[in-house]
Structures are given as C-alpha cells and as structure tokens.
Amino acid sequence: MSMDARQARLWQAMGLGPVWVVRRGTHTDEELAVADETRQWVAPTTPPRPSPASGGGSHPLHRFAGKDGGGSGRPRDHSSKTDIREGALVRLDTPSAGRAAQIAALDWPALEDAVRNCTACALCRTRKQTVFGVGHRGARWMLVGEAPGAEEDARGEPFVGQAGKLLDNMLAAVGLARSGETPQSVYIANVLKCRPPGNRNPEPTEVALCEPYLLRQVELVQPDLLLVMGRFAAQSLLRTDATIASLRGRVHRVQVAGREIPTVVTYHPAYLLRNLADKAKSWADLCLAASVVNTP
Secondary structure, three states: OOHHHHHHHHHHHOOOOOOOOOOOOOOOHHHHHHHHHOOOOEOOOOOOOOOOOOOOOOOOOOOEEOOOOOOOOEEOOHHHHOOHHHOOOEOOOOHHHHHHHHHHOOOHHHHHHHHHOOOOOHHHHOOOOOOOOEEOOOOOEEEEEOOOOHHHHHHOOOOOHHHHHHHHHHHHHOOOEOOOOOOOEEEEEEOOOOOOHHHOOOOHHHHHHHHHHHHHHHHHHOOOEEEEEOHHHHHHHHOOOOOHHHHOOOOEEEEEOOEEEEEEEEOOHHHHHHOHHHHHHHHHHHHHHHHHHHOO
16 A cells, blocks of 8 residues: 555544545534635636625735734734735635625624624634624714724623723714714724634634624715724724834725725724823824815
C-alpha cells in the first residue's frame, strides 16, 4: 500500500479528510453550518456580480485581533485593505449568499425577530439576549458601534452605562437624542448583535454572519449620514485596517444597496472615558458630521 493510501486510510479512521472537506455524520448541524460559512475566499478572474444584499458584491472575511485606541480589533490579514467595491476578493457559490438575500428582503418586524432568534454562530449560546438597535427608524443620523458589552447584553440596548451616558451628552451637544421620532432623533446599532464572551474581539465568522443584519438596518433607515464609532466598526464598514487617527477628520462613502452614504469616523465613547484628551477630537468629528447633514 502506498504512503498516500495509508495516510488516506488513517484520515478516514480518525473521521478526517482533506482540509477543505467536512465529513457529514461526525458533526452537528450547527457545526456544519459554521463550517459552510468559513470556506475559502478566492480572488476572481472576472468582476463579481453584485449581490442582492449589498448592491455592490460579496464581502470579504475580516480578520481581527488585539485592541487599540479605537476600542476594536486590527485585521490580521492586511489584504483586507482592498476596497470591496473593486471586486478584489469574493467568495463564490456559498450558502451565505442565499442567507444574505433572505435577510435583505425582511421588513422591520421580521428583521428584529430574525435577530432575536438567530443561532448562526456560537454567540447564541453565551448571550443573555440580542441587542438589535434603538432609536428613530427614519433618522437622518445612524450611529454604528462595535459589539455589545455586559450591560448591553443584560438590557438588550446598545450604548448603556457610562459610555452610553457620554454618548447621550455628545449627541445633546449637537442637538440630537436617541429617543423620540423627530428630525433630531438618531438610530443606533452595533456591528454585532450578541456580546462576545468576556468582551473578546469578534471572530471573523461572527462578523460575516452578523453583517447582513446591519446592512439591512442601514437600508431600512436610509440615513443621510453614518457616524461610525470605534476602530472595529470603522474597519468593518470601510473595509480597511487603518487606524482611527488616519480615518477621522474626513468624510468617507459607504455603499449599501446601491446607495452611497456619507460616513464620519470617530472614537468610541468607552475609549473617550479612558482618554479624556481625545474628547476634543470627537467634538470636531461631530461638528464635521453635522456640517454634512446640514448641507443642502
């Protein structure tokens, strides 16, 4: 028997196969679903076709590790610097495309129900509850944070506790509020809808599986502006590994369902609680955002 044949039999006896094969019958349905979601990303030789969910092509898998002043993780794979709208990275023929398309067709009640009952990744086993989003669903301003913390997980609302109080004060300083349904009301959501255990950084598959929910929220709100808080949220939406310092101070554009939305990046309120000197920079970012929204 050849060495290759003996190795193949050994793999079979251990319930294994080639690295790209998941053996049916040895994994739970949930494990198989996660495995399907994490198949290899490939670089296309021809431009990708736009997906129904994003209006601009499939999304790359983001790899994050570590924390920084933006309160978020740094992508491990620096090839993620490539703008997704250029079609540099795309995953072909995977079940996630159908799932994203289904999410992209949901209205508000169905979307909220889908998030509440989501079991797409392992975070469903450790969360207390999902954190969907709060505020005016027709707001001109949409704020995007990173992931729920312990208090958000307990209350089911983004940006609570001391960081939430600081955010409320920041909004009030430019005449905005998270409550009500007036032109001054905002909508707030996070990239992830479930708290990572111990507030660890999100795993790449968690980002990929949760992203369609956020994109659908953006599409339903149709905001005039996205205010992105924290490096993890900025890297996820802007498809970059750049720092907050290099991203803030200018207006970016995020395309969702064929619509380009002006986007301003600033520090996460939790970071500002630890770095009071940067509050002035966040104030400048808020003034920049206000000038964008108030420009005819």
